Amino acid sequence: MSADRLLPDIVSLSPSGLDDWERCPRLYLNRHLLRLPPSDDGVSSGLGNLVHDLLRLLHVSGDCHDERLQHETLENHGVEENTAVSAMVRQHAARCPSPSRAIGHELEVVRLRRGSPVWIGSGRLDAVWSHDGILDIRDYKTGAPRDGSLAEDSRARFQAWLAAPLAAGGRMRVRYEHLGHDISADPIEYEPDADDLARAEADLTAVIDAIRHAAARAEFVGVRDREICRTCAYRSICPDSASVGTPTWPLPDDNGSSLPTS
Numbered sequence: 039m040s041a042d043r044l045l046p047d048i049v050s051l052s053p054s055g056l057d058d059w060e061r062c063p064r065l066y067l068n069r070h071l072l073r074l075p076p077s078d079d080g081v082s083s084g085l086g087n088l089v090h091d092l093l094r095l096l097h098v099s100g101d102c103h104d105e106r107l108q109h110e111t112l113e114n115h116g117v118e119e120n121t122a123v124s125a126m127v128r129q130h131a132a133r134c135p136s137p138s139r140a141i142g143h144e145l146e147v148v149r150l151r152r153g154s155p156v157w158i159g160s161g162r163l164d165a166v167w168s169h170d171g172i173l174d175i176r177d178y179k180t181g182a183p184r185d186g187s188l189a190e191d192s193r194a195r196f197q198a199w200l201a202a203p204l205a206a207g208g209r210m211r212v213r214y215e216h217l218g219h220d221i222s223a224d225p226i227e228y229e230p231d232a233d234d235l236a237r238a239e240a241d242l243t244a245v246i247d248a249i250r251h252a253a254a255r256a257e258f259v260g261v262r263d264r265e266i267c268r269t270c271a272y273r274s275i276c277p278d279s280a281s282v283g284t285p286t287w288p289l290p291d292d293n294g295s296s297l298p299t300s
């Protein structure tokens with residue numbers, strides 16, 4: 039395995055890639071560098087994708103607080119009332135700063151880190167609003183909140199660093215909307231200042247260095263953690279796995295031809 043084949047001269051990283059790297063370097067290798075198709079069923083992203091699509095559509099069609107528009111959008115996508123998805127859409131409306139000025143929905147952002155080493159950060163921001171003198175970056179979550187403050191969450195710090203040019207030196211805030219949980223009284227948010235953003239960039243650059251180091255040594259060591267491996271999409275093919283899995287890939291039969299697994 040050669041570092042030349044694994045990494046381009048300028049490495050790029052996204053918040054989800056960073057999250058995978060922190061969970062397990064081998065997972066990062068499989069998914070982001072080798073781009074292997076999953077060998078196992080992982081955590082389904084179907085619910086999250088549907089909620090993200092519905093919210094984007096609501097915002098580009100009108101006001102997400104409009105109950106008639108909510109009903110039509112849900113109905114057009116075959117989502118019935120009184121389901122988890124309809125509850126999440128309404129939970130969002132109760133937290134949304136609309137009709138503030140929207141900078142974008144599902145906004146793709148790319149930022150070049152100058153200096154040595156040069157690297158590229160990229161990601162998609164679920165919603166970016168401008169209101170009350172602040173750039174408000176929203177991330178929709180359908181799962182449970184993680185322990186700890188958002189100021190210590192490397193994904194949120196990365197998102198803030200990516201969005202910082204949009205704030206042009208003004209105030210900015212990252213807020214996670216956990217749509218299945220009532221946290222309206224205690225929102226999960228992070229408002230970094232210039233020093234926080236500089237520290238985030240330094241920490242991200244250290245991660246880039248660690249990835250380059252791992253690639254140079256061809257050493258992406260698996261975490262071997264039962265809890266993390268239990269839902270890993272590569273657990274049945276990973277030599278470091280701490281959890282048994284059955285590959286969903288076609289397996290060769292005794293004659294060498296491929297058979298789908300049931």
Ligand code: SF4
Nearest residue numbers: 062260261267270276
């Ligand atoms: S099975 Fe475990 S060790 Fe292997 S890639 Fe997945 S998380 Fe890492």
Ligand SMILES: [Zn+2]
Nearest residue numbers: 102131134136
């Ligand atoms: Zn909204």
